[in-house]
Amino acid sequence: MTDDTLGTEPAPELAWTNDALLAVEAVVLDVPGVTDLYRGRTSVGNAVGSAVAAVRRLGSSEAAPRIAVDGTALRIVIGTDGAAPAPTVAHAVHDAVLAAARASGRQPTRIDVRVARIG
Numbered sequence: 001m002t003d004d005t006l007g008t009e010p011a012p013e014l015a016w017t018n019d020a021l022l023a024v025e026a027v028v029l030d031v032p033g034v035t036d037l038y039r040g041r042t043s044v045g046n047a048v049g050s051a052v053a054a055v056r057r058l059g060s061s062e063a064a065p066r067i068a069v070d071g072t073a074l075r076i077v078i079g080t081d082g083a084a085p086a087p088t089v090a091h092a093v094h095d096a097v098l099a100a101a102r103a104s105g106r107q108p109t110r111i112d113v114r115v116a117r118i119g
Contacts, residue, residue: 013072014106021065027100028067028076033089036079038116040068073110074101082119090115 014020028037068075074097080089090113097111 014104016069016074016106018063018065020104020106021067021069022063023104024067024074024097024100025065027096028078028093031089031092031096033080033084034078034093035081036117037066038077038079039066040075040077040112040114042068042070042075072108073112074108075112075114077114077116079117080115080119086115086118 025037028034066077076093076097078090078093080086093113094111097113098108101108101111
């Protein structure tokens, strides 16, 4: 019995570029009930890299993504309008982000959606 997958390596994980993150932000803001998108925070290990990237963007016309990348996890912080239950909106954001990530060839290991403000 042979295994056709032996000797093959998994496809490399695509890096999250600013353009890819900004595209995901647009998807988040299109979810019904989302009114705001706040800057997510990364773990301490990735905070240094984020700070360096922010310094590099100073003076640049490039928009800084508000979605934080922590390894292969995404951290998203939203505000909701209060019309729909916040957990329902957060689940919709998760599903929309997962679909957008997969459409761009990326597979996040975790998508953290936090509701910072309701209504």
